[in-house]
Amino acid sequence: MKIRLIRNATLWLEYGGRHILVDPMLSAAEANPAIPNTANDRRNPLVPLPVPAEELLEPDLVLVTHLHRDHWDGEAAARLPKGTPVLCQPGDAETLAGQGFTAAAAVEEETAWGGLHIARTSGRHGTGDIGAAMGPVSGFVLRAEGEPAVYIAGDTIYCAEVVEALERHRPAVTVVNAGGAVFTTGDPITMTADDVVSVCRKAPQTRVIAVHMEAINHCLLTREALLARLEQEGLSARTDVPADGQWLEIAARH
Numbered sequence: 001m002k003i004r005l006i007r008n009a010t011l012w013l014e015y016g017g018r019h020i021l022v023d024p025m026l027s028a029a030e031a032n033p034a035i036p037n038t039a040n041d042r043r044n045p046l047v048p049l050p051v052p053a054e055e056l057l058e059p060d061l062v063l064v065t066h067l068h069r070d071h072w073d074g075e076a077a078a079r080l081p082k083g084t085p086v087l088c089q090p091g092d093a094e095t096l097a098g099q100g101f102t103a104a105a106a107v108e109e110e111t112a113w114g115g116l117h118i119a120r121t122s123g124r125h126g127t128g129d130i131g132a133a134m135g136p137v138s139g140f141v142l143r144a145e146g147e148p149a150v151y152i153a154g155d156t157i158y159c160a161e162v163v164e165a166l167e168r169h170r171p172a173v174t175v176v177n178a179g180g181a182v183f184t185t186g187d188p189i190t191m192t193a194d195d196v197v198s199v200c201r202k203a204p205q206t207r208v209i210a211v212h213m214e215a216i217n218h219c220l221l222t223r224e225a226l227l228a229r230l231e232q233e234g235l236s237a238r239t240d241v242p243a244d245g246q247w248l249e250i251a252a253r254h
Contacts, residue, residue: 001013003209005243005245005248006056007045008025010026011152013150018060019059020062023071025072025073027074032044035217038184039182039184044216046216062085064086065139066092066154082102086104092106093106107120124161125155125189126189128186139156147252148250148252150173153175156190158199172207175209177191178196178213179216180221181212181218190212197229208239223243226241
């Protein structure tokens with residue numbers, strides 16, 4: 001398996017003989033306004049794509065955890081071929097079909113596609129009223145012959161749903177959306193450093209890859225701060241905090 005962080009939550013996986021694009025946000029730097037009700041007015045995305053968008057437009061499959069603009073933006077909807085298979089959470093396939101995608105389908109619980117087994121997981125995009133307002137979010141667990149099981153948690157804090165997914169699927173690799181995204185009031189809506197540490201402690205068998213940092217204006221946890229915390233906790237050896245554009249290669253366990 002090879003996995004490349006593109007930017008924010010956008011990933012490119014070479015997995016089970018397939019090329020998989022996750023949560024494509026293809027907008028140019030500063031193309032979109034700041035997230036409302038946040039502590040600064042920096043335009044999004046904060047940084048450019050590390051590769052030309054054209055290199056990302058012919059995946060075998062697209063996985064979309066939810067339809068917030070930093071996971072599925074207008075550029076992705078406009079530029080990806082409309083016949084591209086797209087798997088998403090219940091309720092989102094209709095929106096994707098309305099955008100012209102003819103092979104969009106919701107994963108209720110589990111599905112098989114192109115030699116892959118894909119299970120959908122749940123999460124919480126924040127707490128209280130803010131979490132409810134953010135709407136439902138999902139993640140996916142991928143399995144394929146000769147590949148490590150991969151859990152892409154999506155936009156969730158550390159919560160009972162994440163614990164359940166870690167216990168049920170026992171992934172060899174877990175991708176978490178960090179950044180500690182927060183509004184001017186309320187608790188964070190993506191994982192903080194404490195949350196990432198909790199994932200590591202809960203699932204000592206998994207290699208944790210932390211993404212979703214330094215690309216959106218209200219994601220205030222930096223890579224440097226997270227790396228320092230992981231070092232302090234003695235977790236650096238089994239965690240990765242990749243730079244935009246960085247490839248990671250992970251072998252299956254035997």
